Amino acid sequence: MPRTVYFFATCLVDMFYPNAGLAGMALIKREGLKVIYPRNQTCCGQPAYNAGYRDEARKVAAAQLDLFPGNHPIVVPSGSCAGMMKHHYPDLFFGKPEHAKAVDVADRVWELTGFLTDVLNIKLKDLGEPLRVALHTSCSTRREMGMAHAGESLLAQLDAVEVVEQTHKAECCGFGGSFAVKQPEISSAMVRDKTEALRATEASLVVSQDSGCLMNIGGAIEHQGEGPKTQHIAEFLWERTRER
């Protein structure tokens, strides 16, 4: 088991969901690991990469490569940013001087929930009130990172939490980064279906591993009016298990 990890919080967590970042770090720290937050981190480069602007993506990604000098795992509280670093950095830097470094970083990247279950084998003690919760596993966590089991098994450990399953649970919520802006009508139709399915579960909370999905689903639910709250899964796990 590693004794130290790097925490790469992602740009969205930094600006929009800082508590999810803190919670993710606290969960790891509680297991006795040292958590390093490299202060010069900015963004993994994914937005530009998915828009086709590879030179711009590479420039930003290159600025992250030196942040992880020790041979420790790099934990990321987002499936899509973890996917970017793990699966696309090697391609993005192919034939460039930074390639070896990019491959080394890629090898060490973990999506947070996957790291908690598959590496730390974390055991959670639920201290919260009974609650009905639905999980939207992001597409990158599920498919690119292959970590759909992680979120499910973490929630299953919470005794007072009833996990409910929405129909078409493996279907995309329609975020897709610039897709939501470039194809707003399709994106809206998708998020409408997703929120309908989530509402039908009568969950009072929806959790997810990805900030993008949370912005999309949470933003849509709030726009529609009353409905379940949304929260990053790290923040939820931490709140439920924190000794006060």
Next chain:
Amino acid sequence: MSGEFHDSVVKALGDDALRQHLRRAMDSLIEKRLAVFPDQDALQALRRYGMAIRGNALSKLPQLLERFEARCEENGVHVHWAETTDEANKIVFEILQSNDVKRLVKGKSMVSEEMGLNHFLEDKGIECLESDLGEFIIQLAGETPSHIVMPALHKSKQEIAELFHEKFPDIPYSDDVDELTAVARGILREKFMQADAGISGVNFLIAETGTLCLVENEGNGRMSTTVPRLHIAVTGIEKVVEKLADVPPLLSLLTRSATGQPITTYFNMIKGPRQPGEKDGPQEVHLVLLDNGRSRIFADEELQATLRCIRCGACINHCPIYTRLGGHAYGTVYPGPIGSILEPQKEGLERLGELAEASTLCGACGEVCPVRIPIPKLLNRLRWEGVRQDGTGETSGQGRRRKHSESLAWKGWSSLASRPVLYRIAVKSACRFRRLLPQQLGPWTHVRKAPEIAEKPLRELVEVQGFTDE
């Protein structure tokens, strides 16, 4: 494209009945596929095998095509090469003309759709009758296929019943699927007997033996290729596999992935015209091999994976975008994820590059593709091709989707996000002045609230909490 695609998207999304119909159809296809792949490990092993077979074939495509052609000549099949769809249409027409063909029946063929063959021939006074039930339906309706395996997938039972009633008023109205099928069969039987030629597609070409393989469920493919005295097959140059032994695994992957069938009702292996002493089969067999941009796709090491496709349609059946839009909204011959990688390469990024952008990269397509085409990765690659400026590579329309404002924005973003000190200042200011930032963010806020910027960014909070950088 842009305006056109947008209009058809809006139109499709406005059609609630269509969306509900598609959702039900896709749910059932997804379920059926799952049921025939009960063992995940076996499925993954078979997908790797399928990918290897198709990858191997493409790695020696020119040699295999030569070998295949030589075998065909030995078997008595005439092979014709067409670089463009115009050429392919002309070749077909000339063969038909020299055989004095007035009427023909067709089995299902997406390549013939690519060629616009029916229109071409009908303009020349040759009657083409689609004999695949789905194709027959859309031909009656004057439409194009909305799916590569189930061309009339967008039509409900009732719509089909009404269509039949309108076109064949003498036959009593029914919306019973078996009765409708019987009506179509009755009409088609007669046409098969009268047809001077049959045209079909091909699923696999076997280089080792010169065999044309045709997968189907209705027997119309067998009729089209055996009853008329002349058979013309049309297909793309990428369909070749090396040897006979390559076919069973691909066939199994194809039928299971497509419709959840362990095997189709018919599997035709065509090796040549009727031999002396044989009681059926055509007198003459021709094969038209179409390029239509495939060589250009072949030339790119990464994009070449596009040509592994065995046209099962699984990527389409699992696509959340297709499920919302249906096939016609794409405005292309091949819809869905396979179309969104193939069509922009075939027709050029300038015209169809938007299709590569119309994806959330959710990965549902790549996950099910039986030959493991990394569709999301190729979509991403095509987005790059659309805006890149270095002028290398083969993709047509390269750089033509670059917009000045967009590229400036990404440049600005990358200058900021690659300078940690500047970035820190920017993030902190955004948090401090978050109340001053706009709450209306274009199309985002039509259906969503704008995301809320935190009072303090994580990079500030971590210090308070005692997390450090060493």
